[in-house]
Amino acid sequence: MIFNLLAILLGISTIVFALVAIYTKKLIFAILATGGVSLFASILYLLMAAPDVALTEAAIGSGLTTLIFLFILNKIKEEDV
């Protein structure tokens, strides 16, 4: 029961972060929100009995992808976009 409630909360916050990532104007908030989507999805994997996938998503999807996005964003001037 408590796990179902936690899963519902995680699902709602994942969707809210995805909406923020798509509709915000500033690119840096969009990138950080994408990292947040991956982070909440990794806890959802852990609740669904897949610890291997959760570890991969937390290390790669939430860590490295955000870092690569930020490296690229550093080379792009915001006002040109």
Add this chain to the structure above:
Amino acid sequence: MEYIGLITGFILVILGIWGFLTQKNILKMIIGFTISDTGINVIIVSISYLKNRTAPILNRPDLLTDTVNKITDPVPQALVLTAIVIGVGVTALMLSYALRLYQEKNTLDINNFKDLKW
């Protein structure tokens, strides 16, 4: 639990596809692609979930007998493991193309790239 995962995954896929069809900025389109990638992985993992069973790691002696009725499905988890690692390679590749396009034309708006349009 599996229904919650399924609904979350479906909504994430729809949001991601909506994002990369409507946004004008190339970086925003790549972000939409990443979100729909996560959504597909959530769908596959939630299909592999079976009620009242543990993860496929046999680190307790009581799991060794009658394993078939005690663990969740391991095959979709192995598939998703592969998909996540390929996803980061594809994302990095798309981002490097986007940076090259920006250095060429000093803009990231998709409406300015009409070289192949007829």
Add this chain to the structure above:
Amino acid sequence: MYKKLLVFATIFILAGIFLKLYQNFDGSKTLNKTASYYAKNGASEVGSTNIVTAIVVTYRGFDTLGEVTILFVAAAIIGFFLKTNAKGTNRIRNLRFSSEIMITASKILMPIMFLIGAYVFVNGHLSPGGGFQGGAIIASGVAFFLLANPTLSVNHKVLSVLESTSGLIFVLLGIAGLIYGGGFLDNRVLPLGKFGTLFSAGIIPLVYSFIGLKVGAELSNIISSLQQIQKEE
């Protein structure tokens, strides 16, 4: 206007398909044939505690070889596309110095992060984790060190030698399985050992260590190519 209508139509068709899929889904109750074979015979045939590792490395080892190749091709294309202009036409950007605390902490933390990555991929057959996760942790250690010391750069020769050597050993271990075992990447080249200890499950710890080194070298290659372009104006 026309374009927007098309987008709406696409989303509606997709939502309809998803709704139909959701209505017909009623949660599987038992494992299917393949999965129950793996669950029944994984412990006795492969000797690995973690069934997902058994599938990734042994039963579906060929997939893993292809996946590592895809990652290698992606890293090579990124390195080719972001090649810096070596003729000296680009000025070096004036980077801000990092603080003393950050540099000291990065010197302390980088070996610990490498150690954790090695722990994760050596214990891949006992606990959650494995070559891909360990490689990602090693690559984030490299990224952390490069962020703290922006004037340094990684030697690409060392990375490429490490990457190709571990890939070659991975393929050679697979061929050894073809000769001494039952097929490509069969893990019964070495004895299976006692179930649940570190030196068990045949060649799975060896193969996963080399996959971890290869993935770590490829991801560090991507990160160092991206860091290289930060310096030029």
Add this chain to the structure above:
Amino acid sequence: MKILDITGAILTLIGSIFIFLGALGVLRMPDVYNRIQTGTKASTLGTMLTLTGIGMIHPGWFGKIAILIIFIAITNPVSSHVLARAAHFINIPLTSKTVVDKLRESKIEEMENALKLEEEQKNDF
């Protein structure tokens, strides 16, 4: 056994009180730097106490928890220091009650030294 359980529970409670105070400080403080400071100090101590309490309730996990505590002790202050430094470098304003700002003084001093050095080099020619 019983005493260890009770001690662990009390330590976990104290740790969670510290984390709550940190969250309250993030709400109440006037500017970015004060918020970073409360968030880091209180939550570092709170996390360490909570982890120690969990280690007393489950004595088998103590090795892993010791490693976690070492990691938090290294990473948490360093990351908040770098955040505050970056915020200062992009000129985020301080609160009006600020009394002393050493980093700005040292920056101004550095710039004056550089200017002096340039003048001297000009005079040399």
